[in-house]
Amino acid sequence: MNIQDLASIALDTLRHRSLRSWLAILGIIIGVAAVVTLIAISFGVSDSINSRLNTLGTNIITISPGGQSSQRSGILGGGGFEFSGPPPSGFQNREESVITFSEADSLRNIPGVNSLDAQVSGRGQIEYGSKTSSSTIVGTEPREFPKNVGVNLTEGRFLESSDIYTAIIGASVANRTFGDTDPMNKQIKINNMSFRVVGVLNASGVSSFGGSDSSIYIPQKTAKTLLNQTKNVNKIVVMVADGYNTQDVANSIKSELETLHSIADPTKDDFTVTTALSMQSTIAAMTNILTLFLGGIASVALIVGGIGTANTMFMSVLEQTRQIGVYKSLGMTGKDVMTLFILEACIIGTVGGVLGVLLSIAISSIITSFGLPVDITPALAIFGIAFSAVVGIISGLIPARNASSIPPVEALRYE
Amino acid sequence: MSALIELSDVSKSYDIGNTFFALKGVNLKVNEGDFVSIIGQSGSGKSTLLHILGLLDKPSSGTVSFDSNIVSGIPEDGLATIRRDNIGFVFQAFNLSPNMSVSRNVELPLMIRGVPASERIAKVEKTLAMVGILDKKDRIPSELSGGQKQRVAIARALVINPRILLADEPTGNLDSVTGTAVLNFISSLHKDYNITLILVTHDQIVASHAHRTIHIKDGRIDSDVSKAHHANAKKNK
Numbered sequence: 220m221n222i223q224d225l226a227s228i229a230l231d232t233l234r235h236r237s238l239r240s241w242l243a244i245l246g247i248i249i250g251v252a253a254v255v256t257l258i259a260i261s262f263g264v265s266d267s268i269n270s271r272l273n274t275l276g277t278n279i280i281t282i283s284p285g286g287q288s289s290q291r292s293g294i295l296g297g298g299g300f301e302f303s304g305p306p307p308s309g310f311q312n313r314e315e316s317v318i319t320f321s322e323a324d325s326l327r328n329i330p331g332v333n334s335l336d337a338q339v340s341g342r343g344q345i346e347y348g349s350k351t352s353s354s355t356i357v358g359t360e361p362r363e364f365p366k367n368v369g370v371n372l373t374e375g376r377f378l379e380s381s382d383i384y385t386a387i388i389g390a391s392v393a394n395r396t397f398g399d400t401d402p403m404n405k406q407i408k409i410n411n412m413s414f415r416v417v418g419v420l421n422a423s424g425v426s427s428f429g430g431s432d433s434s435i436y437i438p439q440k441t442a443k444t445l446l447n448q449t450k451n452v453n454k455i456v457v458m459v460a461d462g463y464n465t466q467d468v469a470n471s472i473k474s475e476l477e478t479l480h481s482i483a484d485p486t487k488d489d490f491t492v493t494t495a496l497s498m499q500s501t502i503a504a505m506t507n508i509l510t511l512f513l514g515g516i517a518s519v520a521l522i523v524g525g526i527g528t529a530n531t532m533f534m535s536v537l538e539q540t541r542q543i544g545v546y547k548s549l550g551m552t553g554k555d556v557m558t559l560f561i562l563e564a565c566i567i568g569t570v571g572g573v574l575g576v577l578l579s580i581a582i583s584s585i586i587t588s589f590g591l592p593v594d595i596t597p598a599l600a601i602f603g604i605a606f607s608a609v610v611g612i613i614s615g616l617i618p619a620r621n622a623s624s625i626p627p628v629e630a631l632r633y634e
Numbered sequence: 635m636s637a638l639i640e641l642s643d644v645s646k647s648y649d650i651g652n653t654f655f656a657l658k659g660v661n662l663k664v665n666e667g668d669f670v671s672i673i674g675q676s677g678s679g680k681s682t683l684l685h686i687l688g689l690l691d692k693p694s695s696g697t698v699s700f701d702s703n704i705v706s707g708i709p710e711d712g713l714a715t716i717r718r719d720n721i722g723f724v725f726q727a728f729n730l731s732p733n734m735s736v737s738r739n740v741e742l743p744l745m746i747r748g749v750p751a752s753e754r755i756a757k758v759e760k761t762l763a764m765v766g767i768l769d770k771k772d773r774i775p776s777e778l779s780g781g782q783k784q785r786v787a788i789a790r791a792l793v794i795n796p797r798i799l800l801a802d803e804p805t806g807n808l809d810s811v812t813g814t815a816v817l818n819f820i821s822s823l824h825k826d827y828n829i830t831l832i833l834v835t836h837d838q839i840v841a842s843h844a845h846r847t848i849h850i851k852d853g854r855i856d857s858d859v860s861k862a863h864h865a866n867a868k869k870n871k
């Protein structure tokens with residue numbers, strides 16, 4: 220029998236017992252809406268993290284002391300470690316887990332390294348008037364800093380080579396320390412040393428993990444004294460020259476440092492080289508787990524919807540037993556009867572899927588208004604509908620097979 | 635005349651604790667153009683016989699031939715195809731689809747047969763006009779009287795121009811006036827279109843419309859009488 224005719228018979232049946240059909244559809248709607256919304260949330264989170272990573276630039280490489288296994292910071296980039304001085308022993312894999320300024324200088328000669336900023340950083344006590352607070356202090360090379368900070372100035376200027384006691388402050392620091400007062404040319408004390416604010420950075424959105432919003436940038440030479448750290452760097456930021464592949468340059472830096480540190484086994488590196496690409500793949504791995512986790516939880520709702528559909532289909536077959544006998548007496552084959560009931564279940568699944576996706580779009584717009592990024596892509600919508608159609612078909616399989624195997628005489632005798 | 639349906643030594647048994655025979659060694663020939671009534675008390679095996687004649691059921695032993703081909707061994711889907719193309723059924727309880735309009739009910743066998751949608755409407759309306767309920771074509775079965783429902787059921791059986799029409803107690807759920815009207819209509823089909831008719835009933839008056847009456851008792855043919863051959867009363871026994 221042709222499939223359109225079977226579908227039109229299935230629709231007749233569904234319309235006839237519309238309340239029960241709609242209840243089964245409702246179960247699917249809730250399941251699909253849960254799956255699509257939760258996956259969309261994790262897509263949205265992933266997108267927003269990636270777009271922030273992209274502002275860091277794809278041609279920037281950061282190098283920090285400490286191996287991959289001991290690395291706990293720096294993923295979201297910006298300020299790097301917040302220890303004052305070299306990381307305490309015991310936290311690191313090995314004692315010699317440092318990068319010296321002279322090692323940093325030798326990296327400048329690697330082909331593809333356009334510029335290199337050897338930074339020192341640590342926590343500092345900030346005083347302005349009666350206000351005191353604590354911030355990440357980053358000592359940066361004045362010429363290199365504008366290229367790698369990733370954000371522009373709201374006002375003022377960047378650091379200059381001749382600067383000594385000058386500072387550029389992040390957006391959150393400006394807000395916290397000065398409130399409504401204009402910070403420009405104000406004197407602040409960092410660890411009891413006086414600095415003049417010459418610039419304020421735009422907000423980057425990265426305020427945690429030592430991001431630029433919560434940091435204060437001072438000349439590297441001054442920072443060495445202020446933080447009492449003359450020998451070792453906390454972070455190196457490299458800009459890759461045009462025409463060079465960032466990953467290739469990162470690999471060259473890695474092998475140069477391995478040579479300098481006499482490391483034969485790359486898995487035992489006592490430093491970490493990070494590119495935007497490698498950060499993205501780390502984040503992608505994390506958000507994929509998030510997607511699977513949320514999708515998995517939501518699938519439970521869809522499975523419950525599927526069980527509801529299966530129940531409706533068993534009832535439908537039972538109710539229509541005599542009708543199945545009539546269909547068969549009129550010459551419908553077992554295969555046609557099976558297709559008929561699978562179509563019935565598939566229609567429940569598909570209608571539930573379409574309405575579920577529409578519901579998830581509505582829920583998403585509410586969630587978005589609360590500031591959580593949600594991203595329902597066309598592919599996700601199609602996936603939601605297709606998935607629920609498949610759930611419908613699977614729910615209908617056993618009832619449909621039961622229906623097709625009833626002998627016509629027995630079906631006709633059914634009261 | 636060649637036999638349209640032929641049963642040879644057909645038995646049907648059910649295992650219900652002990653073996654119960656609904657039919658025992660039945661031999662029967664129904665020729666093209668026959669009008670046969672099968673009469674017997676309830677439990678006599680007449681419905682089982684009708685189901686086997688209509689290829690809805692298979693015998694436990696013996697052979698069934700349709701159009702000179704032995705069909706008792708072929709699988710259910712093969713029998714479904716023979717029914718689809720040759721056999722119309724009318725049931726005591728009408729068995730209309732409650733979900734469908736009158737015209738959809740009558741269209742159903744054409745859909746199963748794969749008749750294109752464009753040809754179906756004309757056939758459905760012609761058949762509904764023939765049974766006299768074209769004006770009810772958009773109603774659903776629950777809105778019809780018993781007699782009207784049975785006319786829809788007859789239209790559904792006739793729409794494929796079957797070679798054989800099997801009716802199982804077609805007047806059993808109708809009052810006597812409506813029953814007589816339906817019976818007269820069924821009888822006229824035989825007269826006007828020469829359709830082979832097999833009618834199962836427990837009512838002697840209903841059975842008397844047929845040209846040949848088969849009495850069935852305890853799963854065996856008790857008598858097989860043709861109006862034209864009263865002299866040879868007992869045949870096939």
